[in-house]
Amino acid sequence: MARILMKGNEAIGEAAIIAGCRHYFGYPITPQNEIPAYMSLRLPKVGGTFLQAESEVAAINMVFGASAAGARVMTSSSSPGISLKMEGISYMAGAELPAVVVNMMRGGPGLGNIAGAQGDYFQAVKGGGHGDYRCIVLAPSTVQELADLTVKAFDLADQYRMVVILLGDGFIGQMSEPIILPQPSGRVFDKSAWALTGARDRDTHLIASMRLNPEEALEKLNLHLQGKYAQVEKSERLWEDSQTGDAEYLLVAFGLSARICRSAASALRKSGITAGLFRPITLWPFPAQELAVAAAGKKKVLVVEMNAGQMVEDVRLSIGSAAAIDFYGTVGGSTPQVDAIVERITAYAR
């Protein structure tokens, strides 16, 4: 299995094709334009459809339609474009439609800039749209993981009939790293019970997100959704635990921030301070129990994010009073510095 050099955004595109995605609808925005560009080249060659829609709102509703027809479908955008998709994502949650949505976060709020950022954690994890819905949120930190988690995202979407958000950032999408292309999982999902594939010789299916009767229909749907979400929380947590066993200090970070923290942890160990890294890979479901175990008894837990403090809330909820928690964040598309992290941990150790 040969390694090839791929840019992050292109790795997502190729992995989506490998996963059987044959439909892509989107609207361009930096820094993720390599994804639609790649899909526009590749999809026609595999009998698929690439379409640049009139707007982000149009694109997510096309995703709704293709998913309702049983297809594997993806859209991608960056922060402002994802905000425009909030209504559509909530509709898909209400209709239990699977899809993969890639957000290569840029600096915000508003139009912001085209640098990478992690300011959309809340939006992705707490539900930027309305209503009690959840998306599975995957946070890759390498190009290899971008590819691997893209394949996994399609399986999770189909298994649970949920929207899966691949939450990267502008920097990681632009990085080129050698990767081994993932294999298709081989998993088969039978959508015949609900997909709108033409009702010849069978009863009709209905896919809708309106259920006007509050006590019965909509409450019933929500209880079903909550049951499903509980199952996902139980079964689908992913995390990476790196040298946390003997560590006095625990760094917690996801995505690009975790790469920086890994460097900081190495530097700290060289200087005699034992630091470890806990990296949530699924941001929802959040690996709360695993983090609680990893954090127990540490002298200090430092959460590092490229935002003003978002995941830190989930860290606090996970750890409670079992360890002291501090936060270091950078905003507006700037990145955490290894030196700054080392310095801060070193200060704790004094």
Add this chain to the structure above:
Amino acid sequence: MARILMKGNEAIGEAAIIAGCRHYFGYPITPQNEIPAYMSLRLPKVGGTFLQAESEVAAINMVFGASAAGARVMTSSSSPGISLKMEGISYMAGAELPAVVVNMMRGGPGLGNIAGAQGDYFQAVKGGGHGDYRCIVLAPSTVQELADLTVKAFDLADQYRMVVILLGDGFIGQMSEPIILPQPSGRVFDKSAWALTGARDRDTHLIASMRLNPEEALEKLNLHLQGKYAQVEKSERLWEDSQTGDAEYLLVAFGLSARICRSAASALRKSGITAGLFRPITLWPFPAQELAVAAAGKKKVLVVEMNAGQMVEDVRLSIGSAAAIDFYGTVGGSTPQVDAIVERITAYAR
């Protein structure tokens, strides 16, 4: 000062006029159509502008424009329509533009139903849009408070140049209660330093949410925003503390849920169980310290919401391990029952 009987949604409209709001842009959706209907009748009579836009996206961008010109401006919608405004709200946060956005929440996710719900707490409080921004979120629980907080919302918006969300629900907007119309606050906000009012005889102003230079411009803006948000958190917390001093059990709820909890607390006291109610009026900034004080030493804290559990996270973050926390929620537009709350607290007491 005479009391008049007003429907919740109409009270918002009249209070907005009293507060000096002269521009309303929106798109219809049940259960808040009385707001645009009221504004369409009243605004032309006071020299204002009512406009039903092509879409919710168009409406929020018209709000952006009117606000940039220094006007007091409002939009309103219900859950799905608010999701469509997420990009625009993030842009306004980035451009530091004041406005009042009313969300009369309905059952979700998706199109859901037209009953009242509280499923958009996360969206309003954690930022449904992208980037590290905050909105001030006010949660009225009576028609009088709908009116009073509408006037306050305009002042807060102008004082901090922020979007203020008035977060009600479909039930409260439809209720009719006798109210005393609020007075204008009399506060005057000088917008001459930034509003786009024509640049004759002065330097030009620029209102933008794009700041391409990450390290300097956008980071600087974000640090400024975070400073402003810290000030709001310090100064603008509102809450109601009802019979919590001697209570063994504490109910925590906002909006309509708090009304139901108040009835439950009364019923409990009649049966000899001392229960109190802590009601956050500002959901952001969340009255965390006040809640922590009120909750300290209670036998149990029960959070009641018309959703699957959203504010309960902020309650946990506020109280930590100082008291045991439980949650009771109803989903899909159904409402918590007094009996169910009484029963649950009674069970704790056994």
Add this chain to the structure above:
Amino acid sequence: MARILMKGNEAIGEAAIIAGCRHYFGYPITPQNEIPAYMSLRLPKVGGTFLQAESEVAAINMVFGASAAGARVMTSSSSPGISLKMEGISYMAGAELPAVVVNMMRGGPGLGNIAGAQGDYFQAVKGGGHGDYRCIVLAPSTVQELADLTVKAFDLADQYRMVVILLGDGFIGQMSEPIILPQPSGRVFDKSAWALTGARDRDTHLIASMRLNPEEALEKLNLHLQGKYAQVEKSERLWEDSQTGDAEYLLVAFGLSARICRSAASALRKSGITAGLFRPITLWPFPAQELAVAAAGKKKVLVVEMNAGQMVEDVRLSIGSAAAIDFYGTVGGSTPQVDAIVERITAYAR
């Protein structure tokens, strides 16, 4: 009555205000942006509403709404933006709603360029939208006439409940000339029988353009419309006849082309060739009979347009075989040259 120097597009704006127009909805496009800019400054000062809509489609539908409410309302654009309004204009014709639509034509087709042109004659006169409808089309050739015909346009619109198109071109909109501002006509139009002004104490009105029953409702509407159009054709023809009586050669042109033809006619007379100019001011209704009289017995009729030959069809239909007709046109935003016209007529005379 003092003369003031005004730019063509601004003269339209001021004349609209004088005519009582208090609502303007539009979307920017060169070379007519001075109109929305002017209206955005002036309308708020006279208690009116200026709104830049999300798109040209949105704008024309806002015009529909304001007109249905009985208001004097205007929109303006240039060629591509006018094409986007075709559906809306047909709807207004079907609903018999008055409005003034300004088209400052630019070079086409497509995005073309921002120079002036007359390539939208067919669109304006033959109906660019669908169905058997007509708009009154006014073709000013001086800044004074831009102002005067704007006032007249509002009266014609209200009198006949029709859309009136003011058809200028990019050059004339940019010209500055001394003008005397027109007076309001003083005519009053009672819209109480149809305008949607609130149905308190009266029967409701219905404004619609859908009439599903073909034989009865829609045929009846169309016969009514055709009757109305016949009345307009009979009563509202406007034209200018300049030195045509003794002329051997007749130039026929509208708008800017007519100004150029006037210079050519003068030059020809200086060289001993008697030429006259017939200038239609209303393009629909076309002054066919008057042109036929003016053209009778001429040695040659030369139609000059800034397009590939559009009005020339109406000239042929008007004159029939009563005189030989030739055409000289320039395309793509270029303008007819006096010398070229002189040369051509001189060649006929040889």
Add this chain to the structure above:
Amino acid sequence: MARILMKGNEAIGEAAIIAGCRHYFGYPITPQNEIPAYMSLRLPKVGGTFLQAESEVAAINMVFGASAAGARVMTSSSSPGISLKMEGISYMAGAELPAVVVNMMRGGPGLGNIAGAQGDYFQAVKGGGHGDYRCIVLAPSTVQELADLTVKAFDLADQYRMVVILLGDGFIGQMSEPIILPQPSGRVFDKSAWALTGARDRDTHLIASMRLNPEEALEKLNLHLQGKYAQVEKSERLWEDSQTGDAEYLLVAFGLSARICRSAASALRKSGITAGLFRPITLWPFPAQELAVAAAGKKKVLVVEMNAGQMVEDVRLSIGSAAAIDFYGTVGGSTPQVDAIVERITAYAR
């Protein structure tokens, strides 16, 4: 070659597939919904793309895109939906992009009704969009011809790089008649000189409709277009001449009206009055010379249309004073009656 029974709208769909059309973009409207329905079923089976767009405006711009990429592409709609496409069609004319646009006309103006009509002749033939552009307009009068002309439309579009409008009406689209499916023409059009197919190993292509320099770029384009249109006028006229040689009276009609006229002509001949039918099949280019020949010396020419009088202008321009011309039209979706035509011609003959 077996005859099969097909509905008019479905015959268009199947013929488009036969012609190699693999892309369809549209938005539903009665009475042509059988076309998108048919394409949505068939296109995926032949490796094509069917997409219901967000709006008619979105659809025509997707047609622009697919055509620019060298694909055979079609859209369809009915009158109001076609009006919304006017800007896009003008853009395609300016960019010289081929496509087939089907208009199954309904009663107008505005939303009108869903019966068949011919009220969009002017829009199709004179250019409903802005600028000096032309579309080839084909007017079938049987289901067989709907199919045959659809295949021809794609060839004409590619040969001349023009938009070809297939102008039917709501009635003919709904008729079921036995037809022989057409064969592909076998003609091959080399688009390699201009289509945007990826610029690897060749110079880049540019497709644009903006040409800012009036004297040079845009004038040059227009002169090129006019030259092309002259060639089309010379080479592509189609018409049917039925029993006109010995006729004293000539009926002129297209599409469904021509079917009714044929019945009227037969009835007239049975009663001893010799009547013939001239049916333009291309409405642009209009078969003017052929009509002039056919009309010469007739006692009367009667133009019959399902509108208030549109093609009659082109008939007048073609025939001039060579014969007396009369008009009989029905409006609002009602149809000409055989008896009424017979009666009118009989009255001439008295």
